[in-house]
Amino acid sequence: MDTLLPVASGSAAGPLTADELRELYSLMVAVRHLDTSAIAWQRQGIIPGYAPELGQEAAQVGSGYAVDTTRDFVFPTYREMGVARTMGVDMVAYMSTHKATWHGGLYNPMESRLAPIQAVVAGSVLHAVGWAHGQTLDKKDGVALTYFGDGASSQGDVHEAMNFAAVMKAPVVFFVQNNGWAISVPTERQVAGGSVAARAAGYGMPAQKIDGDDVVAVLEATRRAFAHARSGNGPVLIEAMTYRRGPHSTSDDPGRYRSLDEERDGAGTDPLERLRQRLLADGIADEAFFAEALAAAKAEEEQIRTGIQALGSRPGTEMFDLVFQETTPALQAQAANWREESEHV
Amino acid sequence: MSNSILESESASGNNTADNTADDTVTNPAGSEPATTVMSMQQALNRALDEVLAENPKAVIFGEDCGRLGGVFRITDGLQARHGAQRVFDTPLAESGILGMSVGLAMAGFHPIPEVQFDGFAYPAINQIVCQIARMNYRSRGTMPMPITLRVPSFGGIRAPEHHGESLEALFAHVPGLKVVSPSNPHEAYHLLKYAATRPDPVIFMEPKSRYWQKGEVDTARHDADGGSPTGAKVMREGRHLTLVAWGAMVARCLQVAELAAEDGIDIEVLDLRWLKPIDAEALAASVRKTRRAVVVHEAPLTSGLGAEVAQLITQSCFDTLRAPVERVTGFDVPYPSGDLEDEYIPNIDRILFGIQRVLEYKRG
Numbered sequence: 273m274d275t276l277l278p279v280a281s282g283s284a285a286g287p288l289t290a291d292e293l294r295e296l297y298s299l300m301v302a303v304r305h306l307d308t309s310a311i312a313w314q315r316q317g318i319i320p321g322y323a324p325e326l327g328q329e330a331a332q333v334g335s336g337y338a339v340d341t342t343r344d345f346v347f348p349t350y351r352e353m354g355v356a357r358t359m360g361v362d363m364v365a366y367m368s369t370h371k372a373t374w375h376g377g378l379y380n381p382m383e384s385r386l387a388p389i390q391a392v393v394a395g396s397v398l399h400a401v402g403w404a405h406g407q408t409l410d411k412k413d414g415v416a417l418t419y420f421g422d423g424a425s426s427q428g429d430v431h432e433a434m435n436f437a438a439v440m441k442a443p444v445v446f447f448v449q450n451n452g453w454a455i456s457v458p459t460e461r462q463v464a465g466g467s468v469a470a471r472a473a474g475y476g477m478p479a480q481k482i483d484g485d486d487v488v489a490v491l492e493a494t495r496r497a498f499a500h501a502r503s504g505n506g507p508v509l510i511e512a513m514t515y516r517r518g519p520h521s522t523s524d525d526p527g528r529y530r531s532l533d534e535e536r537d538g539a540g541t542d543p544l545e546r547l548r549q550r551l552l553a554d555g556i557a558d559e560a561f562f563a564e565a566l567a568a569a570k571a572e573e574e575q576i577r578t579g580i581q582a583l584g585s586r587p588g589t590e591m592f593d594l595v596f597q598e599t600t601p602a603l604q605a606q607a608a609n610w611r612e613e614s615e616h617v
Numbered sequence: 618m619s620n621s622i623l624e625s626e627s628a629s630g631n632n633t634a635d636n637t638a639d640d641t642v643t644n645p646a647g648s649e650p651a652t653t654v655m656s657m658q659q660a661l662n663r664a665l666d667e668v669l670a671e672n673p674k675a676v677i678f679g680e681d682c683g684r685l686g687g688v689f690r691i692t693d694g695l696q697a698r699h700g701a702q703r704v705f706d707t708p709l710a711e712s713g714i715l716g717m718s719v720g721l722a723m724a725g726f727h728p729i730p731e732v733q734f735d736g737f738a739y740p741a742i743n744q745i746v747c748q749i750a751r752m753n754y755r756s757r758g759t760m761p762m763p764i765t766l767r768v769p770s771f772g773g774i775r776a777p778e779h780h781g782e783s784l785e786a787l788f789a790h791v792p793g794l795k796v797v798s799p800s801n802p803h804e805a806y807h808l809l810k811y812a813a814t815r816p817d818p819v820i821f822m823e824p825k826s827r828y829w830q831k832g833e834v835d836t837a838r839h840d841a842d843g844g845s846p847t848g849a850k851v852m853r854e855g856r857h858l859t860l861v862a863w864g865a866m867v868a869r870c871l872q873v874a875e876l877a878a879e880d881g882i883d884i885e886v887l888d889l890r891w892l893k894p895i896d897a898e899a900l901a902a903s904v905r906k907t908r909r910a911v912v913v914h915e916a917p918l919t920s921g922l923g924a925e926v927a928q929l930i931t932q933s934c935f936d937t938l939r940a941p942v943e944r945v946t947g948f949d950v951p952y953p954s955g956d957l958e959d960e961y962i963p964n965i966d967r968i969l970f971g972i973q974r975v976l977e978y979k980r981g
Contacts, residue, residue, distance in 0.1 A: 310718035345723070376755035387723070388755045392747050396871035398713055399748070402720020402728075409676065409702050410724070429743070432713035439708055594754045595793055597761045 288488060290556045296337060296487050297551060298565045300329040300544050305361070305569035306576060310312065310353075310370065314522040318581060323351045327485070327517030330543035331449050333358045334490025335512070337575045338498055339417060341385045343401050347396040347418040350389050351449075355419065361386055363572075364579030372578055394420055394427035397446070401433045404442035406508075415443045415501045417494075423454025425468045434507070438475040441506035445497045446472075449484060451516035452538055453576040456529035469511035477507050484512025485543035488550075515539040588614065652833040660802035660834050661691045661767075661823065664809040665729065669699045672727055675813065677704045679714055679731030679767075688733055689769055689828055711741035718764045720747050727763045729813055735770045735822075736779025749818045750793030765813045770798065771865050771915050772962055775825030775955030782952055783916035785863070788820045789893040789925070794807050796892040798822040800852070800867035802832040807839040808890065811846045822892075824865035847891055851897035855885035858909040858972055861900065861926055863889040866913045866963065873968045880974070892922055900926065901933035908934070911943040911971045913963050918946045940978030945971040 288296075303325075309324045325332060332354030339346055339359055348355055356366045356379075365379035369389045375390025390396040395579045400418035407414045424430060425448060437444045450470045452459050465471065472479030478500065490512055497508040517539050519526050526535070551557040592598070592607035639943050655663070667960070677692055683706040686693030694702040707714050711732055718728040732738045739746065743773035745766070752762050772781030788796045797812055797819060799805035812819040839846055852867060853874050860870040867888045874884040887903050889895065904910045910930050927942035945963045953961050 276873055374757065376757070378757070379754050380759050382759050388752070392743070395743075395748055398716025398744065399720040399723065401713075402722075403724045404720070405717065406721050406724030406726055409726070418722070429712055429716060432708070432710040433716070435710070435711045436717060557939070574692035590757075594758050596795075597753060597758070600795075601897070602894050 281551040289490065292337075293488070293547075293551060293554075293556050294561065296333060296491070297353075297544075297547050297557065297562075298568065299333045299337070299358050299564075300487065300547060301565045302569040302572055303329050303333060303357050304544055305566070306357065306367075306573050307353060309573045309577065310367065310381055311518070311522060313577065313580070314370075318577065320372050321522050322370045322543045323521045324518040325351050325354055325516075327447055327515045327539055327543065328451055329354050330487035330547070331484040331512040331514045334487040335417065335419075335447050335494045336511075337491050338494035339385070340498075343412065343414040344498070345385050345387070345400075345414060345416050346391060347387045347403075347416060349393070349396070349398040349419055349421065349424070350391050351421075352419050355583075356384075356386055359384065359386055364583065365574045365575060367580055368583055371583055373583055374586060381423040387588070393423040394429045394433075397424070397427075397430050397433040398436070400444050400446075401437045401440070401442050404437065404501075405440050407443055408440070413443075413502050415445060415498050417445045417447055417498075419447050419449065420451040421448065422452070422459045423457070423464050425463060425471075426454075431471075434472065434475045434477065437507040438477050441504065443501035443504070445494065445501055446507060446509040447494070449514055450511055451514050452518045453520070453530075455520040455524065456526075460531075467511055469509055472509040475507075477509055479509035479511065481511045481513065484514035485540065485546060487543065487547055495542065514543075559606065628772035650971045651837070652835045654831055655802050655834055656829050656831045657799070657802045657805045658690055658828040660806040661809055662693055662695070663836075664806045664813070665692060665695060666698065668729070668810060668813045669695060669703055672814070674725060675703070675729060676721065677729045677731070678707050678717075679684045680707060680709050680733050682706060682731050687731060687736070689823075689825065690768070691748035691769075691823070691828075692731070695715045711737050711739075712744050715741040715744035715749060715764075715766070718766075719744065719752060719762065722762045723760055724753075726792075726812065727765070729765045729767065731767045731769075733769065733777075734780045735768055735784055738766075738768055738782075738784060739779075744793050745788075745794070745820075750791045753817065754793060761817045762818045763818045764818045765809075765815070766818065767809075768820060768822050769825040769828075771826060772952060772958050773824075773865060773915075778952070778954075781958065782821075783823060783947065784915065785892045785914075786916055786920060786925075788924045789895075789922060794818055794820055794893065796820045796822065797890060798824065798864040798892060799890070800824065800862075800864060800888045801827070801830070803834045803839075804850075804890065806834050806836060806889070807846065811839075811870075822864060826865045827868065830868070847894070847896070849890055849896035851885060851899075851903065852888045853884070853886040855883040855907065856908055857883045858885055858911065858975060859885045859900075859903045860908045860911050860913060860968070860972075861887050861903075862887055862913045863892060864915070866915060869963070869965065870913055870968065873965055873972070876965065877969065877972060881909055882976070884972070889926070895922075895925065895929060897929045897933065900929050903935045904930050905937055908937050908939045910938075911945060911968070911975055913945045913968055915947050915962050917949045918944060919949050921946055937967050940975040943971045943975050951972065 313319045314322050336355035336358030361384045369377040397418050400416035404416040469479040469481040682692045683696045714730050718730045721728045799808045862870045870886045912926045923944035
């Protein structure tokens with residue numbers, strides 16, 4: 273794999289400790305179990321829809337693990353459940369977006385350091401640049417981590433963001449999860465020039481194309497990228513090569529655009545299984561640990577599901593009250609009409 | 618007559634003051650200067666200068682805003698005075714400018730971005746509509762978007778294509794945005810200072826054909842009658858008919874009112890100022906009195922803001938209206954070249970014809 277990212281001296285932390293490796297595994301199991309459960313929730317009618325991230329656990333947990341939530345800020349798309357979980361976001365509040373409770377999710381983005389869930393492909397990449405430039409203006413050392421995919425890399429906003437960030441030397445880590453598919457369109461019909469990472473050279477920005485299914489490689493690369501950006505060296509791009517093993521969403525039917533054989537070939541070895549084999553080989557974890565991690569993941573999922581099922585609709589007044597900080601007479605009049613004519617009051 | 622509108626306008630109306638900039642007119646009490654004569658460009662520049670001085674989190678940026686001071690010189694000298702961190706040039710990409718504003722707002726800043734010309738707001742529509750307008754909502758009020766987007770707007774300067782657009786209806790239709798347009802230097806100074814201290818996104822539409830017109834600015838007081846800075850303003854009182862306008866059309870309507878007065882028609886001119894939210898009460902108060910109304914705007918007729926204004930008037934004044942509300946507007950055509958723009962922008966004759974239609978309306 274390409275290693276265009278210079279290793280800033282003294283920047284990357286040392287090798288991962290056994291505790292860190294075990295924690296990465298626990299996180300990946302929790303994410304895997306919640307992710308596959310969410311599909312079941314949808315089939316059971318608990319939630320109307322979901323965008324699974326099956327196969328991207330290493331890319332999400334590994335990168336999210338590098339975030340320092342006391343000073344950094346993360347800009348997700350709609351498929352970063354694993355990042356949110358790794359950052360310690362309240363998962364009932366996060367998953368509420370899939371319950372159709374509130375578009376951005378019910379979690380507090382300022383306190384969580386995770387911007388609201390973003391449905392516009394590439395919509396938040398420029399926000400990361402603005403936030404990061406704010407760090408420069410405030411003489412702070414926070415780094416913005418922005419996620420997008422191979423599909424989003426076609427959007428003009430991504431190119432504007434890379435150019436702005438590079439011109440302004442903004443501390444941004446552009447984290448591309450190249451999962452091979454933008455709904456039904458494969459990467460080879462999406463990304464010209466071989467890779468998204470190759471484009472960084474045009475902006476004078478270091479980039480690294482990594483094995484996105486190797487959680488250790490992802491974490492180490494992301495830590496290097498953070499160190500680079502935090503030291504005032506400007507933005508960095510990481511392209512984590514992974515595979516969307518599931519459908520685009522619970523409404524999608526991959527059978528219409530790819531065969532099961534193609535899926536098997538493209539997906540390679542399961543990232544969770546890869547870490548498991550590594551931990552076993554290195555004597556860092558045993559079957560008892562894996563069983564314990566799975567039991568914890570199941571308990572966690574049950575707790576989240578109970579929370580989601582208990583979640584009622586937001587009061588309709590919020591439709592009106594949350595549009596502005598300073599409301600308008602027209603909006604107040606519409607809210608009054610709604611109250612008067614609504615049966616839900 | 619239409620050929621001479623621009624010329625006649627620039628030599629009349631509220632621009633009769635001495636042409637020297639910053640002439641101070643002392644008030645009768647002789648204490649503090651009451652008013653200063655300045656152009657709208659100077660008034661906007663002064664407002665931004667004060668906003669930067671008063672709010673350390675205010676930042677101004679866009680294409681050519683820094684060293685050059687903007688193509689219209691609205692940010693002239695601000696980088697030298699406040700530093701290149703507070704007033705800076707960006708790469709040439711409007712979506713980038715507006716998307717960056719969202720992130721800066723999240724980081725606690727008050728971004729005051731500039732889109733160089735109205736037509737260049739189109740490349741940024743995704744960020745304006747899908748992001749700026751919705752982030753407060755999406756984040757449940759935890760991420761306010763105190764973004765003041767300055768847009769040199771409307772036509773009248775013989776500029777190339779995409780330099781004479783009127784986007785108010787487009788912006789006003791978007792939930793989460795507020796829209797305002799000043800009509801003279803005094804309004805420009807106060808409305809910009811007000812807009813740039815709000816916690817919500819405001820699209821500030823500057824009538825570029827009025828940038829160099831001078832007028833008295835009372836920096837100490839916005840509305841002499843203590844009116845709300847979020848409301849409309851009666852610029853001329855009258856009894857027979859209300860002309861509703863905003864931006865550059867206000868001065869033209871004041872001219873029309875003077876001409877109509879020669880024929881004994883007493884016209885009230887209401888400067889709407891805020892295009893969202895629209896001051897429905899001011900519309901009602903004026904038309905209840907005059908019982909007739911004509912809306913004037915540069916934007917195309919169909920689904921223009923005139924339709925919204927007409928509906929608000931009809932709603933509040935249906936029983937007293939003597940005629941349907943008339944609209945005198947641009948046409949449903951792409952904004953034309955300079956040679957034809959006087960045919961497109963409502964001129965004095967067309968406004969007078971609109972008034973005549975209302976005055977001569979017979980029921981049944």
